[in-house]
Every structure is written in structure tokens, then in C-alpha cells.
Amino acid sequence: MKNRRNYYRILHVQPDAPPAVIRSSYRTIMHKMRVHPDLGGDAEAAALVNEAYAVLGDEQKRADYDRIRQNPGWTRSANDDFRQGLVLTHADAHAPAPACAFCGWPVPPETPGEELTAFCRICHSPLAPMSRLVSHDADRRAITRVPKKSSLLVWTSCPQAQPYAGQVNDLSLTGMRFDTGVFLAAEQVLKIDTPVLKAVATVVRCTVREAGYEVGACFQNLCFARSRGSFVEARA
Numbered sequence: 001m002k003n004r005r006n007y008y009r010i011l012h013v014q015p016d017a018p019p020a021v022i023r024s025s026y027r028t029i030m031h032k033m034r035v036h037p038d039l040g041g042d043a044e045a046a047a048l049v050n051e052a053y054a055v056l057g058d059e060q061k062r063a064d065y066d067r068i069r070q071n072p073g074w075t076r077s078a079n080d081d082f083r084q085g086l087v088l089t090h091a092d093a094h095a096p097a098p099a100c101a102f103c104g105w106p107v108p109p110e111t112p113g114e115e116l117t118a119f120c121r122i123c124h125s126p127l128a129p130m131s132r133l134v135s136h137d138a139d140r141r142a143i144t145r146v147p148k149k150s151s152l153l154v155w156t157s158c159p160q161a162q163p164y165a166g167q168v169n170d171l172s173l174t175g176m177r178f179d180t181g182v183f184l185a186a187e188q189v190l191k192i193d194t195p196v197l198k199a200v201a202t203v204v205r206c207t208v209r210e211a212g213y214e215v216g217a218c219f220q221n222l223c224f225a226r227s228r229g230s231f232v233e234a235r236a
């Protein structure tokens with residue numbers, strides 16, 4: 001959607017104008033253009049008016065447009081996103097990816113009538129890359145703030161009989177630090193589960209601590225839990 005354009009201004013109506021007023025104003029403008037083509041009524045202007053009416057004249061499209069318009073910075077910086085609560089949009093959560101970042105499972109192409117998968121069917125790690133994360137005003141209410149400290153399970157290979165246990169020390173939108181008893185080499189790809197997120201992450205550093213190691217990892221794929229209590233995709 002060309003959301004930079006002010007469709008309300010193009011149709012000469014207020015942002016809270018009822019549908020009947022928008023329809024009436026649209027008809028008046030188009031009529032004037034036809035009657036007085038020299039009053040700026042060229043094809044380009046008419047196309048713009050039609051474009052504005054196609055959005056504002058449709059209840060759902062108008063609601064979408066309003067939401068984007070009132071929230072122009074809706075794709076925020078990572079930290080802002082984190083503070084305000086995170087979700088994958090439904091569409092994003094089900095967007096296809098070429099292959100699982102953890103186990104390499106080739107994601108099958110979209111089949112009409114079949115739901116796209118958000119999680120790998122082999123290792124159950126999230127398939128949506130970080131770039132698809134957005135913050136939605138509409139979804140914000142449904143999301144509780146993500147706690148930065150929690151327990152953690154980490155896998156280094158697939159299959160792996162038992163995951164390593166750990167404790168999350170800090171969490172941001174781009175990565176996390178956690179304590180664990182096992183040494184994890186830099187560049188190693190991990191599958192991570194915590195009560196609030198599932199992720200595929202790459203080890204950045206591994207530091208020796210009194211009781212084990214502290215690992216810094218940056219996220220490749222990430223999916224946050226919904227406040228309703230389960231992840232977007234519950235199927236295994």
C-alpha cells in the first residue's frame with residue numbers, strides 16, 4: 001500500500017468522515033473532473049482519486065490504512081520492539097522459508113489450500129527470519145512483556161537425545177546471553193527453547209564462568225510466545 005499518501009486529503013474529507021460522506025465526496029470530485037477536465041482533471045489525478053477511494057471506500061482496507069497511518073514508525077528499532085512486546089504477524093509466522101536454519105530441512109513450497117508451516121517439521125525450530133519480526137499496535141495488547149530471565153534448553157545438533165539446560169541472563173531482540181554447563185564454540189548454530197521464545201541462534205562467544213560457561217548468541221530465526229500461553233504454531 002502506498003501509505004505515504006494522504007487519501008483523506010485527496011478525497012477532501014476528514015479522517016473521521018463516515019462512509020457516506022467519503023462516497024459523496026468521491027462522486028463530487030470525479031464529477032467535477034469530468035465536467036471540467038482543465039481543473040486538474042487529468043488521468044493521473046483521476047487515478048489517484050480512484051486509488052484513494054478504493055482504500056477509504058472499503059471498510060477493511062480503510063482500517064488497515066488508518067492503522068499504518070497512525071503508526072508510521074511501526075517497524076521500530078530492535079530495542080523499541082522489545083520494550084513494546086513482540087509478535088509475528090499471522091502472515092509472517094506462516095511465511096515460507098527455503099530451508100530450516102538449524103537442521104536444513106527443505107521447507108516444501110506452498111500448496112494451495114494447505115496451511116504454511118511456521119516451524120520446522122523435523123526439529124521444530126522457527127522458520128521465520130528476524131527480518132520478518134514486526135511490532136503491531138493491534139497486537140500489543142495481546143502480548144505480555146517478555147521477561148529477560150528464564151530457564152532455557154539448547155540443542156547443538158539434530159537429532160539430539162537430550163538438550164543442554166541453561167539459564168537466560170539477558171535477552172534482546174537481536175540475541176541473548178545464557179549460562180550453561182557445556183562449552184559451545186563460536187559460529188555454532190543452536191536451537192533454543194525458553195518459555196517465552198523459540199529461536200535458532202549462532203554462538204558469538206563462550207566465556208568460562210565459575211560453574212560452566214556464559215554463551216552469547218545472536219538470533220537468526222525467532223518466534224515469541226503469545227500471551228495466550230502457547231506459541232503461534234502448536235503443531236509438532
Ligand SMILES: [Zn+2]
Nearest residue numbers: 100103120123
Ligand atoms: Zn529443522
